[in-house]
Amino acid sequence: MKIAVNTRLLIKNKLEGIGWFTYESLKRITQQHPEHEFIFIFDRPFSDEFIFANNITPVVISPQARHPFLFYAWFEYSIPYILKKHKAELFLSTDGFSSLSAKIPVVDVIHDINFAHYPQDLPWLITKYYNYFFPKFAHKATRIATVSEYSKSDIARTWGVNKDKIDVVYNGSNSFYKPLTPEEIKNTKNKYTQGKDFFIFVGALHPRKNVSRLLQAFDEFKAKNNSNIKLVIVGNQMFKTSEMEQVFSSIKHKEDVVFTGRLSPADLSLVMGSALALTFVPYFEGFGIPIVEAMNCDVPVITANVTSMPEISGNAALHVDPFSITSISNGMLAVASDEKLRNTLIAEARIQRQKFSWDKTADKLWYCIEKAGLPLTKRMAYQI
DSSP: OEEEEEOTTOOTTOOOHHHHHHHHHHHHHHHHOTTSEEEEEESSOOOGGGOOSTTEEEEEOSSOOOSHHHHHHIIIIIHHHHHHHTTOSEEEESSSOOOTTOOSOEEEEOOOOHHHHOGGGSOHHHHHHHHHHHHHHHHHOSEEEESSHHHHHHHHHHHTOOGGGEEEOOOOOOTTOOOOOHHHHHHHHHHHHTTOOEEEEESOBOGGGOHHHHHHHHHHHHHHOOSOOEEEEEOOBOSOOHHHHHHHHHOTTGGGEEEEESOOHHHHHHHHHTOSEEEEOOSOOSOOHHHHHHHHTTOOEEEESSTTHHHHHTTSEEEEOTTOHHHHHHHHHHHHHOHHHHHHHHHHHHHHGGGOOHHHHHHHHHHHHHHHHSOGGGSOSOOO
């Protein structure tokens, strides 16, 4: 089978959640299935590190799809041209976008539909594009993959899509994320927080990540807890962050908040593994990769009690109300003051984290591809 893949989010040193899903799953799929051909479609010059195997043909087509008008041009004109030119038999898109003009089976990976519930969190034109086209993409797709049972139900319920054509393909975690030695933890704390304990948040500084309330909760925590604990925020700005900036300027303990910007995977794994706890409290999340990364580092997790986060964290997290500053603050107080609670969460995480790996992600995505693109008689006999 000749499979064309939208790989526009494979950008060197700029992989976010969806980019990592694309990278880790495609690396395994292309190497494990040399009998198939893959056409990787980029919208800009690509790095050779993304050409994982000899059965990949990279193609660069314009325009660079980073604006709604350019989204439309790329997916409705450029993509169909490449599909026809290379005689592709299936189109895989790992970022939710698709092509209504494609004449072949389509597997669309829709990670979540936050824009349908919180349209105000995105620029107006992007919101309009997403809410107009993504339901159409979902109905046209031969198969849909998504990253949690929550997102599966949400897509089906919100857009009236048949659940039977949606497969759950959980995310995994990079192998960098593992428990650290006491010496590694000491050195990392010295580098980032003057040797002090710290909570960590990881994610793009997008409104739905709820960093504003996290900052206010941390300020409340500091007022109640006589300690030197800091808050480390790892991530780049994305869309509107003026509210977060205003909140930060108003809190009393801003000197105890450390913004690192984007970190390399190796550096991030050290900071994550050295944290007192992960404080990851978005009010909407399709999966929440940092939860699994923290669990793999033996770091306790404080996360939100909404959308997919209880599903992903299970009993391995302290769940708080993301809309309540006091609930988040109380979660911090509980984890900071109760060693037994921290140890219990870590023990539960060692069980829960077994559900998630990029190997499982690749296997389940491949099975979804097979269901879309191969006749029943040729599908793999095993069920994942």
